[in-house]
Amino acid sequence: MLVAKIRSASLVGLAIISVPSAAFGAAFVNGGFETGTDPGASTKLNAGSADLWGWTIGGNSVDYVGSGWAAMEGTRSIDLSGIGAGNIAQTFTTVAGRNYTVTFFLAGNPDAGPMVKTIRTSATGNAAQVDHFDATSHSHGAMGWAPITYAFKASGTSTTLRFASLNEGSAGPVIDNVSIASVPEATSWSMMLAGFGMLGSILRLRRRTTSALA
Numbered sequence: 001m002l003v004a005k006i007r008s009a010s011l012v013g014l015a016i017i018s019v020p021s022a023a024f025g026a027a028f029v030n031g032g033f034e035t036g037t038d039p040g041a042s043t044k045l046n047a048g049s050a051d052l053w054g055w056t057i058g059g060n061s062v063d064y065v066g067s068g069w070a071a072m073e074g075t076r077s078i079d080l081s082g083i084g085a086g087n088i089a090q091t092f093t094t095v096a097g098r099n100y101t102v103t104f105f106l107a108g109n110p111d112a113g114p115m116v117k118t119i120r121t122s123a124t125g126n127a128a129q130v131d132h133f134d135a136t137s138h139s140h141g142a143m144g145w146a147p148i149t150y151a152f153k154a155s156g157t158s159t160t161l162r163f164a165s166l167n168e169g170s171a172g173p174v175i176d177n178v179s180i181a182s183v184p185e186a187t188s189w190s191m192m193l194a195g196f197g198m199l200g201s202i203l204r205l206r207r208r209t210t211s212a213l214a
Helices: 001-025 186-213
Strands: 041-047 056-059 063-064 077-079 087-095 099-108 116-123 129-132 146-153 158-165 173-182
Touching: 041 077, 056 063, 056 099, 056 158, 063 087, 099 116, 116 146, 116 173, 129 146, 158 173
Parallel strands: none
Antiparallel strands: 041 063, 056 087, 063 077, 077 173, 087 158, 099 146, 099 173, 116 129, 116 158
């Protein structure tokens, strides 16, 4: 009977811990831009292009850069200004009302001015965020990648994340290594802590039971 109770409690504790982790995932893909048509040194993607897996291309155009300069991770990155200001967007699954944090790395095409590159990040139903990167002292071999974060609250079961250049020339802001994380709610943290506490109690009970039976 005692063994049965311990097993039952173990299952309850595991269930409590597993609920938050199962709910926090977001179906976001290709944040490093490594999957798509081989860009060689660099290739221009016009609005509507399907050559970058998971992303849609808008605005004027973007440059899909391979060996043209050093990526932040992997071998590929995106210059958001092709011939003119372009943008990329991806729609992915979210939980309405849940908070998310987007992290990406920002640099700038150092080949032409203006040397201060400007990017606008936005998510469905949320205010946009504008960030700047000064490419003056950087080069193809030393891009100076800087981490940027953007927080949003999902307004529905799907969210469109968009990165847009605000530079009209052909040398704009460059991004790489985009990732998205869900921010656990206070109640979820409480459930997780309660689950860990229950498992601790179960382990102590097992040790006492084993000692008594020895």
